[in-house]
Amino acid sequence: MEALFIFVAKSSGLLILFYLAYHFLLRKETFFNSNRWFLLIGLITSVALPFLVYTKVVWVDPTPLPNFNYSHTYVPQSIEKESFVIDWNLVSLAIYAIGFLAFMLKFALDFYSLNSVLKGKKVQQQADFKFVDIKENIAPFSYFDYIVYNSSMYSESELENILEHEKVHSDQNHTIDVLISRIFCVLFWFNPIIWLYKKAILQNLEFIADSEATKKISDKKAYQYTLLKITTHESCVAITNHFYQSLIKKRIVMLNKNQSKKWNYWKYYTIIPALVAFVFLFQIKVIAQEKESKEKTEVVEKTDPVDVYKINKHTTDQDLKEIAEELKENYNADVVISNVKRNSKEELTSIRIDIKKENEETQTLQIEGDQAIKKCGIVVSVENDGSNKIGILTDDAIEKPISIENRKIEVREIRNQVGDVTPPTPPTPPTMPVFPSGPMPPAPPIDMSKMPKAPKAPTNHNDKAAMKIFEKELAEFEKKMDAFEPDMSAYEKQVEEIMAKREAIYDKEMAKYDLAMEKFDADMEKFNQYVEKTYGSSSDEYAKNMGEYEKGMRTYEKYMRQQERDMRKAEKNKKS
Incomplete structure (x- = not known):
């Protein structure tokens, strides 16, 4: 749906571009056949050009991997409640x-x-x-x-x-x-x-x-x-x-x-310059890719898995039961969960987890209090000798991508719970300039009662006398019509001069805006990749980010509609 709206906006913009070029530069020329092909090419270009996209890859330094430590540090977590919204x-x-x-x-x-x-x-x-x-x-x-x-x-x-x-x-x-x-x-x-x-x-x-x-x-x-x-x-x-x-x-x-x-x-x-500018502004897709690093290569080469089981304030009793069952089934670890308490919002406030594996000592995680617990996790890693090590994961190391001793981490989500690590602030889009407005010169007054009427041609075209009278009346009619032409031409010239000045001012502002939008698009692309990579394309943060992007597109569409209203107003002023 978003792609459809973007296509419509681009196609409408190209139609406006070709129409303005014809209206202000070509409609008074006698290159009729050339004008015909110009107008047809404009229609074809308006639907074809939006599909031609050039992909530009921008290489950026890799995102530093978070440190992995076994500790008892937690981060708050929240899940937004679903509400009815109009699509x-x-x-x-x-x-x-x-x-x-x-x-x-x-x-x-x-x-x-x-x-x-x-x-x-x-x-x-x-x-x-x-x-x-x-x-x-x-x-x-x-x-x-x-x-x-x-x-x-x-x-x-x-x-x-x-x-x-x-x-x-x-x-x-x-x-x-x-x-x-x-x-x-x-x-x-x-x-x-x-x-x-x-x-x-x-x-x-x-x-x-x-x-x-x-x-x-x-x-x-x-x-x-x-x-x-x-x-x-x-x-x-x-x-x-x-x-x-x-x-x-x-x-x-x-x-x-x-x-x-x-x-x-x-x-x-x-x-042609306008089309080239359109391509550079809207048809170049910037993709940010991280540079390969030695550390990243080593992580890929090592394939020993590390499983992480998340626990936060929204984890249900059924989720806790499933975690205990999976640890028992996959790693023969006995997990006893007790002292589970919740507040009025059904948020987890207290919990005790005892983990026992074969002959190893029992590990205990105990949290008590009146406030909702912060995020934590149970991590199971494979040692070099093939044995499994179970421990507590810090909040900083829960999100992907992370590595432990050059191993891949495989995070297991229970019922698609979403973490609450605060994402970086998305880039702010630049403010779109407004087309200059102002009063237009008053149209020349025309007394319709004085408007001449075209003479009626005689029924018998072979009647020379009648035709001679008709030709004389027609000449008088043309002479009277010519009397209205100077005022209308002067008025049209005034309107065109005013619109040309406003367009020059607006073009300068749009040039600045286009540069700002190019930087914003690159920043937004990088931010999107980070959010999708960190939280996943199904996360609330990613959806929120895409919502901001759609908001920006709606602003652009609003701008296009305003441009259309300005064009109609200008046409109306000329006609009046």
């Missing part, structure tokens, strides 16, 4: 599954709607295209090699313009781009950036089709008139390339825009 991971997964199923259902309904339009219709094959003339009032669209239109709604010249446009969509397989963007919207439905990303893909496809179609059409102005006429037909099929995309003004602007200079291609390469 937010499962809650998040359930919410995601509900959204995923809802958007999958919508996707399936769109296919059903498309099938309903095409079902039973007469198909006319011409070259590589399949033309379908329908009677429904639906905007013309293409779906792979199918081109669907209603010929009764357009004149012959208008229909020719529309078909040239749709042939470009079909010939360049733009339907694949549409389907890929829809699939990503289903998978990442919770990320608002993916919806903006999809909109950018569809908009760029229309720019490509307009650009290629006008190369084959002699009357470029008539093509623009056709765009204006199609604005009245808003009904369309969702998963297709359709002639109308609610961006007529932008399409006309891009049709009349001068070709971008080739040196502007440098903008595509700006994404």
Whole structure:
């Protein structure tokens, strides 16, 4: 589950990275085909790059082994009580599954709607295209090699313009781009950036089709008139390339825009340093390994076992009985446990243990008092002559790994009891910087009552007088629309300058934060290995440590959500 959340966070971050690069650097350029591949590569990279992880091994000095002494020193021990907690991971997964199923259902309904339009219709094959003339009032669209239109709604010249446009969509397989963007919207439905990303893909496809179609059409102005006429037909099929995309003004602007200079291609390469930084910051896994030492090698070579039986304040009567039975069965040692007393919390406060082995003297461990006992252990080691030696183990020597006279120690747990040796303090994660906020310049006031209305094209396109009047009205309309453009352009420039300054400040803070996070990751990896090695992956301390790591990931996700809100706010300010 943790790995899934990390993947989603990384993938969403890459989507944001590519979208910002397109929005601020490329969307106003006329490199439409290059933009198409840039956007598609962004989608593929966002799901592929998080799986590419480089493992870096950092060699550290071995952890000193604790001394082993036979003494009566004890350490307090406690076991946390289980309590009911909500598994937010499962809650998040359930919410995601509900959204995923809802958007999958919508996707399936769109296919059903498309099938309903095409079902039973007469198909006319011409070259590589399949033309379908329908009677429904639906905007013309293409779906792979199918081109669907209603010929009764357009004149012959208008229909020719529309078909040239749709042939470009079909010939360049733009339907694949549409389907890929829809699939990503289903998978990442919770990320608002993916919806903006999809909109950018569809908009760029229309720019490509307009650009290629006008190369084959002699009357470029008539093509623009056709765009204006199609604005009245808003009904369309969702998963297709359709002639109308609610961006007529932008399409006309891009049709009349001068070709971008080739040196502007440098903008595509700006994404490379960002991807390299992403790899260095998030895709390098640092693993700390201890250097081999002579002492460690000697311990490995010697295989005589040493068994340790732990006793602490939570050891039950049944546990004590099992310890006595195992010592008798494995080492023929007679163990008598008596004077067992407990407090109101059922914690062991007093105990007497008498150990007798064959002809050896009896060893006695006796603890009395009102407080819970500290941790101790019974150790059985094999001597060089093959005999067994039984003694009392100190609290410092109970935890793994330890060695006695170059022998391995094999610690036996009774019912998975967990020790209470205080672990080292985990590293503290650095504080994540906050994106600078502040007031934005007020949007220029626009009196909607003064907004000009587009003239209506005459029904009879061959009526020269009517067409002359229409052309005059259209010229007046364009002139009036141009009057609104300077204010909006100046406002957009102000917003972009403010956001650029804030991004520069934020980038500096993020650079410092990234360095701190790199050090924190290395420290955390070393700490994790120590805790897992010392306490075991099933211990409370290890679980607590992993909980801290998950908390850090939730903080990162919260940061990503804030970034998305900032992006939406910036987009809203521009539109207003």
